[in-house]
Amino acid sequence: xxxxxxxxxxxxxxxxxxxxxxxxxxxxxxxxxxxxxxxxxxxxxxxxxxxxxxxxxxxxxxxxxxxxxxxxxxxxxxxxxxxxxxxxxxxxxxxxxxxxxxxxxxxxxxxxxxxxxxxxxxxxxxxxxxxxxxxxxxxxxxxxxxxxxxxxxxxxxxxxxxxxxxxxxxxxxxxxxxxxxxxxxxxxxxxxxxxxxxxxxxxxxxxxxxxxxxxxxxxxxxxxxxxxxxxxxxxxxxxxxxxxxxxxxxxxxxxxxxxxxxxxxxxxxxxxxxxxxxxxxx
Amino acid sequence: xxxxxxxxxxxxxxxxxxxxxxxxxxxxxxxxxxxxxxxxxxxxxxxxxxxxxxxxxxxxxxxxxxxxxxxxxxxxxxxxxxxxxxxxxxxxxxxxxxxxxxxxxxxxxxxxxxxxxxxxxxxxxxxxxxxxxxxxxxxxxxxxxxxxxxxxxxxxxxxxxxxxxxxxxxxxxxxxxxxxxxxxxxxxxxxxxxxxxxxxxxxxxxxxxxxxxxxxxxxxxxxxxxxxxxxxxxx
Numbered sequence: 468x469x470x471x472x473x474x475x476x477x478x479x480x481x482x483x484x485x486x487x488x489x490x491x492x493x494x495x496x497x498x499x500x501x502x503x504x505x506x507x508x509x510x511x512x513x514x515x516x517x518x519x520x521x522x523x524x525x526x527x528x529x530x531x532x533x534x535x536x537x538x539x540x541x542x543x544x545x546x547x548x549x550x551x552x553x554x555x556x557x558x559x560x561x562x563x564x565x566x567x568x569x570x571x572x573x574x575x576x577x578x579x580x581x582x583x584x585x586x587x588x589x590x591x592x593x594x595x596x597x598x599x600x601x602x603x604x605x606x607x608x609x610x611x612x613x614x615x616x617x618x619x620x621x622x623x624x625x626x627x628x629x630x631x632x633x634x635x636x637x638x639x640x641x642x643x644x645x646x647x648x649x650x651x652x653x654x655x656x657x658x659x660x661x662x663x664x665x666x667x668x669x670x671x672x673x674x675x676x677x678x679x680x681x682x683x684x685x686x687x688x689x690x691x692x693x694x695x696x697x698x699x700x701x702x703x704x705x706x707x708x709x710x711x712x713x714x715x716x717x718x719x720x721x722x723x724x725x726x727x728x729x730x731x732x733x734x735x736x737x738x739x740x741x742x743x744x745x746x747x748x749x
Numbered sequence: 750x751x752x753x754x755x756x757x758x759x760x761x762x763x764x765x766x767x768x769x770x771x772x773x774x775x776x777x778x779x780x781x782x783x784x785x786x787x788x789x790x791x792x793x794x795x796x797x798x799x800x801x802x803x804x805x806x807x808x809x810x811x812x813x814x815x816x817x818x819x820x821x822x823x824x825x826x827x828x829x830x831x832x833x834x835x836x837x838x839x840x841x842x843x844x845x846x847x848x849x850x851x852x853x854x855x856x857x858x859x860x861x862x863x864x865x866x867x868x869x870x871x872x873x874x875x876x877x878x879x880x881x882x883x884x885x886x887x888x889x890x891x892x893x894x895x896x897x898x899x900x901x902x903x904x905x906x907x908x909x910x911x912x913x914x915x916x917x918x919x920x921x922x923x924x925x926x927x928x929x930x931x932x933x934x935x936x937x938x939x940x941x942x943x944x945x946x947x948x949x950x951x952x953x954x955x956x957x958x959x960x961x962x963x964x965x966x967x968x969x970x971x972x973x974x975x976x977x978x979x980x981x982x983x984x
Contacts, residue, residue, distance in 0.1 A: 557825075559771060568760075572836050
């Protein structure tokens with residue numbers, strides 16, 4: 468497996484304030500990696516260091532096996548795409564004019580614009596000026612710009628934060644398609660369900676430190692329990708653990724047709740984050 | 750440096766479209782023309798009088814518009830988008846300057862026509878005007894890169910708007926205030942000195958010194974612009 472991103476002991480300070488402390492993680496080619504944490508935890512700073520927009524204070528940061536600093540070189544910038552909440556668009560130009568500019572900067576055929584607009588479901592709106600668009604539509608245009616050149620590595624900073632459920636689902640499907648085509652995705656979010664749906668692995672970032680890392684399944688196994696909750700028709704509910712005694716109890720309720728609902732007590736990623744850090748994700 | 754004509758053209762076209770739809774800035778380009786027409790009515794017929802509106806074109810149109818275009822890119826975070834694209838430093842700076850350069854040439858030519866100035870040597874004056882345009886674009890770029898918003902850019906550019914066009918007039922006060930002698934070395938003053946020299950008998954040095962001075966100003970300012978641009982690539 469090839470590491471697309473390799474970060475070891477990354478530290479970043481702004482004046483005397485520590486933004487990132489001893490952050491280490493590796494992302495393999497073809498992975499969708501979620502960087503989860505509340506606002507101010509250091510997610511955007513990490514993206515900025517990885518894309519050579521901010522200099523690190525200490526540590527090693529490699530992209531495609533080369534120091535991240537080399538991403539400043541124009542030939543390397545074709546290898547990644549980026550969507551951040553401050554990715555600006557030209558408000559007096561139309562959606563199509565904005566994307567045409569970037570298709571020329573990346574020296575792509577004009578068909579790339581249509582493909583990107585189809586990806587974000589905006590082709591029919593392409594003549595609209597950016598100044599006339601809602602926040603969600605602007606987010607989709609920015610995403611179209613980020614994926615237009617089919618980058619090997621895609622950085623997405625809160626990609627669906629301003630989208631409605633229908634467009635969110637549309638974007639998820641598109642991102643999965645891109646990933647199947649080989650694009651590695653580095654995603655930051657504080658939306659745990661988004662991470663569960665999309666990510667192969669996640670890292671919990673809290674106050675500049677990684678507190679846990681692994682696949683959602685692994686983390687749930689590690690931090691959750693095996694119990695299930697049984698709701699009975701009389702309104703009572705009971706927690707059932709593995710074991711002979713609880714199994715007998717459950718068998719009895721089912722035999723006497725008393726069970727109304729059964730559900731697992733598997734924690735959500737949000738529950739695990741809270742358990743580890745003692746704070747919420749928002 | 751890696752330069753791509755496709756990218757330069759793309760940035761040029763983008764700036765043209767943005768400028769033509771931004772009336773607050775595009776109307777500024779008309780101001781010197783209106784002034785030139787009014788100026789013509791006053792019967793101005795000396796070189797320094799002819800060059801006051803011409804030097805104003807350089808500060809109001811060239812430096813101001815360039816400053817606003819770049820400051821707006823910073824305000825709306827679009828400059829970072831360009832910096833993260835494969836466009837090189839050269840592509841972005843040339844692309845962003847080309848539109849203002851062409852606009853400057855058109856407005857300067859029209860102003861010269863309106864004020865009724867007929868250069869004794871059009872070729873040499875044209876060379877000096879082209880290098881002056883290059884200098885003022887660099888000046889606008891530096892101011893734009895320093896500004897965080899158009900509003901801030903409009904304030905940062907004010908010294909350029911006041912000092913450079915009126916620099917040649919300061920020379921008249923240099924006997925009373927010797928410190929004002931430095932105004933002689935402003936590119937705007939050198940342009941006037943060159944034009945005055947061309948009207949009479951002149952030596953080669955009378956031509957080389959003003960043009961070389963303007964080129965040195967341009968080079969130094971562009972080096973500063975490139976340095977600030979590189980600094981702005983990272984937070």
